[in-house]
Amino acid sequence: MDRLQLIQPEPGQSRYAALAAALRARIVAGEWPPGSAIPAEQTLAAEHGVALGTMRRALELLTEQGFIERVHGRGTFVKPALSGGSLLRFFRFGDGSGQAPASRILARETLPAPAEVARTLGMGPGEPALRLRRLRLLAQQPCLLEEIWLPLPLFEALAEGDPADWGDLLYPLFAQRCGVHVHRAVDTIGFGSLGAEQARALALPPGHPCARVQRQAFDLAGHCIEARTTLGDANAFHYTVSIT
């Protein structure tokens, strides 16, 4: 930054909350990319013309909100983007070697978004969206079947080219090709049974019990940029939650 950025709290807003909002805007604008260090407290305080104590409270608020993380003795960093691949943590497959699953795109289509998908992605119903069907495999065995909806035109770079070149992880691809960083995701777990086509893709009998994980992924600005449904064998489902 070249010049002093003075903070104007809105009525009823504290000075440090207004400062936190200003810092958040700098993160969202890409001034400090995910994973990078932000400047020292003293530098930031001088840039915004505030006392060091006010800057510290603003940084504490951003830490609580999950935008930055403070690492003892190393500094303060913008939270790294999610790398994807984490849906597998819901399942116990294979030999437990922790190997990353391979990815195979079964279909890629541009379609009018169904009402629920449109609502989730903040689009008008029937507006065009990209739908991916993806199979994930461990040791050549199919384990997860995914239906992924992405809003257009944000993801139009993925409407072209050969999906075989995409690699196994989508989130790094979203960042490289579309400039979209996944900051946060919400997964909702349920159980159901497989339809005939789903069962065929997963090499399981039709009607077999399945776990269903519905994901909404959000960018730094808080927009939902992905609606995903993942299906896998219910008998392989296994998830650990810590409560404090």
Added chain:
Amino acid sequence: MDRLQLIQPEPGQSRYAALAAALRARIVAGEWPPGSAIPAEQTLAAEHGVALGTMRRALELLTEQGFIERVHGRGTFVKPALSGGSLLRFFRFGDGSGQAPASRILARETLPAPAEVARTLGMGPGEPALRLRRLRLLAQQPCLLEEIWLPLPLFEALAEGDPADWGDLLYPLFAQRCGVHVHRAVDTIGFGSLGAEQARALALPPGHPCARVQRQAFDLAGHCIEARTTLGDANAFHYTVSIT
């Protein structure tokens, strides 16, 4: 405290880590009960004969470890004990009014702990433990069936008296009757199907798909004081996970 408690770091241990261990020992010993405020930083620094900055780093470490929480403008508090009842958050039952489920103890027995339960609870195999079978109901409808193992003699106060007097929540009961505060729990979610007796208790057909939540609950000192298995209708299972 009546006198200065000087900190002696162990070889290789930093001064603030030794200080954090000393504060943790005061919490575990019950000097500040769960949910209570701890003294001001300055007071604690004086009690332990350390600089304010060292005390702040020790308190940051205890916050990261989940023993205390700092509330903006209010102070620093020992994390409140878990209140229980939280297993219901895995299921979507009834009218969504958020009412607490009723509790019915179906059986209470003192039995030799099976090998796996003994291992979990840190007991010798075959040592006596208390086994509870408990049904949880919403609007008089059975929704969860629980098998709960508790170590003896820690929980011997629950081996006597009428369970009908226990109320609907176990963790406040653990605190009142046995002096056990549940600080942390780990739930592992899996999928299965109901045996005949389980199905009857839950008013579902035998073989019906069920979600199975296995809980280990820990006290402040980190000892596992409860091993619980909860079963419920897989079709009512619904759990949301936030990933940042």
